[in-house]
Amino acid sequence: MQILQTAAALQAQTETWRREGQRIGLVPTMGALHEGHLQLVRAAAQHCDVVIVSIFVNPTQFNNPDDYRLYPRLPEADAELLGPAGCTALFLPTVEEMYPRPAVLHFDFGSLERVMEGAQRPGHFNGVATVVSKLFHLCRPHRAYFGQKDFQQVAIVRQLVQDLSFDLELIAYPTIREADGLAMSSRNRRLTSEARAVAPVLYQALQQAEQLVHEHAAPDAVRTAATAMLGQQPSVTLEYFEVADAVTLQPVTEWQPGQEVALCLAAQIGGVRLIDNIVAKVA
Template identity: 75%
Template structure:
């Protein structure tokens, strides 16, 4: 596995691969890799000739400086995991390589970013779209792989690909969970022992909501039940819980629309760690 640290190195390598007719898979990450990331790398290796994994903690998508400072950074451990998973090249750039000058371009994804993560983390998706656009231009992948745990991010990147006519296929894989249901996340490393024991309650609450959707109960009653269940865990500070259309991400307030999947999404704080999770429920 090659390790690349400059944009020029990455561009030269991908141009060579393209001239040789090789199909390129890209897995963008912020590192501190877990099984969810490795699933994406293995899928990319199975579906393409070569795989690039980027590890870059992107400062422009953090609206909390302390969260950026504390985000886990484990480049050596990440590299050790990537090679056996089928990664061909690890792109490990510095901030200066990704942002040689301040970016003045601003993305606006309309209603998609006015809700949930966008509403609670102003500027977050502008940072995501900026860095992902840069990676797409530098790596020129045929396919790019993302995890469904970041549902809103995947939806916005899908819009980015469509609006800017990126010549690639966006591939999303389901959330990978720990044995107790907690969605795998790099931030889980920062949970205290006590908070880690409580964290599976997030998925339990989503499962409750999913069952209520299947029973045909109203969005308002689902919100009340999920919020009440999470309020019973003192360590969990719910930031939001949303019952939304899985495609548009807009809040569902009245009756279900048959054939339209529902996304149950939440964000919560356990100590100083912020976690997100979601489940998708099909409505008959």
């Protein structure tokens, strides 16, 4: 496995692979890798000739300086996991390499980013779109792999690919969970033992909400029930629980037969911010 640290080295390598007719897969990450990331790498290795994994904790998508400072960084341990999973090249740039000058371009994704994560974290998706655009230009992948846990991010990147005509296929893989249902996340490493014991309640609230959708409880009743369940845990501070259309991400007020809805939440547990979601289909 190669380790590339500069944009020039990455571009030179990807251009060589392109000339050779190799199909390139890209898995963008912020590191502190877990099984969810490795699933994406293995999937990319199965369908592509070469796999690039990027590890870059992108400062422009953090609106909380402490969250950026505390984000786990484990490049050596991550590198040991990637080779066996099928990674061909690890792109490990510095902030100065990715942003030799401050980025001034501004993305506006309209209603897609005015809800949920976009509403709670102003500027977050502008930072995501900026760094993802840079990676797409540098890597020129045929396929790019993302995890469905970041449901809104996938929708934003899909819109980015469409609007800027990136010549690639966007692949989203289902969320990987621990045995107790907690969605795998790099931030889980920051949970204390007490917070970790409570954290599965997030998935339990989503499961209850999914059941209520199948029972045709009103969307507002679904929100209320999930909020009440999470409110029973003193250590959980709910930021939002939304029942949204799975395509537009706009809040659902009444059911449409056959409609897919995204049940999405964000909460702080012991000072660690976690997100999760389930997609349910209205009968």
